[in-house]
Amino acid sequence: MKKWNIAVIPGDGIGPEVVSEGIKVLQAVSELNPAFAFDCAYFPWGCEYYAKHGKMMDDHGMEQLRAHDAIYLGAVGYPGVPDHISLWGLLLKIRKEFDQYVNIRPIRLLSGAPCPLRDAAKEDIDMLFIRENSEGEYAGAGDWLFRGKPEEVVLQTGVFSRKGTERIIRYAYETARSLNKLLTSVSKGNALNYSMVFWDQVFEEVGKEYPDVKTYSYLVDAASMFMIKQPQRFEVVVTSNLFGDILTDLGAAISGGLGLAAGANLNPDRRYPSMFEPIHGSAPDIAGRGIANPLAAIWSVSQMLDFFGYPDWAEAVLRAIEQVLTDRDTLTPDLGGTAATAEVGDRVVAALTGLVRRHELKPVQ
Ligand code: NAD
Numbered sequence: 001m002k003k004w005n006i007a008v009i010p011g012d013g014i015g016p017e018v019v020s021e022g023i024k025v026l027q028a029v030s031e032l033n034p035a036f037a038f039d040c041a042y043f044p045w046g047c048e049y050y051a052k053h054g055k056m057m058d059d060h061g062m063e064q065l066r067a068h069d070a071i072y073l074g075a076v077g078y079p080g081v082p083d084h085i086s087l088w089g090l091l092l093k094i095r096k097e098f099d100q101y102v103n104i105r106p107i108r109l110l111s112g113a114p115c116p117l118r119d120a121a122k123e124d125i126d127m128l129f130i131r132e133n134s135e136g137e138y139a140g141a142g143d144w145l146f147r148g149k150p151e152e153v154v155l156q157t158g159v160f161s162r163k164g165t166e167r168i169i170r171y172a173y174e175t176a177r178s179l180n181k182l183l184t185s186v187s188k189g190n191a192l193n194y195s196m197v198f199w200d201q202v203f204e205e206v207g208k209e210y211p212d213v214k215t216y217s218y219l220v221d222a223a224s225m226f227m228i229k230q231p232q233r234f235e236v237v238v239t240s241n242l243f244g245d246i247l248t249d250l251g252a253a254i255s256g257g258l259g260l261a262a263g264a265n266l267n268p269d270r271r272y273p274s275m276f277e278p279i280h281g282s283a284p285d286i287a288g289r290g291i292a293n294p295l296a297a298i299w300s301v302s303q304m305l306d307f308f309g310y311p312d313w314a315e316a317v318l319r320a321i322e323q324v325l326t327d328r329d330t331l332t333p334d335l336g337g338t339a340a341t342a343e344v345g346d347r348v349v350a351a352l353t354g355l356v357r358r359h360e361l362k363p364v365q
């Protein structure tokens with residue numbers, strides 16, 4: 001039997017609440033499949049850990065994580081610890097040091113999910129965002145000159161390397177080709193006269209190797225408008241780190257909210273573990289009440305199953321989520337219901353078990 005080793009970092013706020021539901025689904029998948037199982041190791045890192053130890057993770061934390069096949073993370077950041085300390089000490093550190101340069105964020109309107117756009121149909125909102133995840137505006141580079149003086153100047157440098165830009169754009173072309181979909185690049189070359197001019201140039205250069213892939217290129221401001229007015233324009237989308245961050249929260253908003261938006265931070269060459277997480281944060285405004293929506297965290301379990309090579313099970317988890325959304329009797333308050341986080345997780349497990357019982361889904365033997 002194949003054993004997958006998962007490092008679980010529940011993190012802060014609603015992180016632990018949604019992660020336990022994701023793990024519940026993962027364990028159910030493992031019980032339904034004789035061929036594989038998951039071994040979870042928990043790491044109590046985050047803002048509470050910081051309060052006790054003055055650091056966001058153990059000194060040998062990265063080595064401990066490296067020994068796993070994947071990382072499953074809840075959320076990082078909580079009032080009391082400055083965000084740039086908590087995020088650079090854990091989430092952004094892992095993305096960078098494990099070279100998880102691809103951030104896959106599907107924006108799909110699942111059956112039963114509420115959509116704020118008038119007349120939008122399920123097929124209209126089906127995008128795959130591929131966000132550069134290792135450099136760009138998140139290079140962590142800059143300077144703070146004449147601090148506190150009248151001539152104070154602060155620089156935040158975007159770093160777009162040839163290697164970093166080419167590899168994410170190539171990954172996007174390969175994905176669009178394999179899915180037979182349009183590829184859209186979102187940038188901002190009119191104002192960002194170094195970084196985004198370079199980005200556009202690389203997008204065009206690499207595109208010469210993919211004459212069969214139909215492409216579009218939008219400025220980020222226009223792209224935000226089109227995502228609302230004509231979401232059907234977008235299929236596979238490649239964009240920089242910061243633009244991808246912002247546009248995927250917008251994407252979440254048009255496909256049911258942050259409680260339904262998942263993300264995979266991939267190291268495609270598999271030298272380091274990849275990390276799966278909902279794209280939302282620790283939601284301090286609702287933390288501790290047991291009412292957070294766990295579906296985004298459960299969707300990222302589906303992404304993990306896909307990454308491990310179980311696409312049928314990845315799809316099945318999405319079908320189970322859709323069933324729960326469509327039945328509408330077990331939804332958390334963000335989706336208009338009154339259910340608790342744990343009840344939603346139980347319903348997803350029940351839906352998944354139902355698929356197997358009705359022989360709509362075959363266990364991997
Ligand atoms: P947030 O995503 O935590 O919350 C934004 C809003 O969405 C809140 O009203 C919240 O209640 C709601 N929301 C988010 N997830 C939800 C869920 N699963 N169910 C129901 N409602 C949900 O963003 P924020 O408030 O800007 O950030 C809070 C903290 O989280 C900050 O410290 C921030 O830096 C951090 N953060 C971390 C991550 C991450 O770990 N990946 C992502 C975003 C923000």
Ligand code: IPM
Nearest residue numbers: 077087091092245279280281
């Ligand atoms: C996300 C988050 C992070 C990001 C923050 C918390 C650093 O917003 O995963 O979308 O900007 O990437």
Ligand code: MN
Nearest residue numbers: 245246249279
């Ligand atoms: Mn974000």
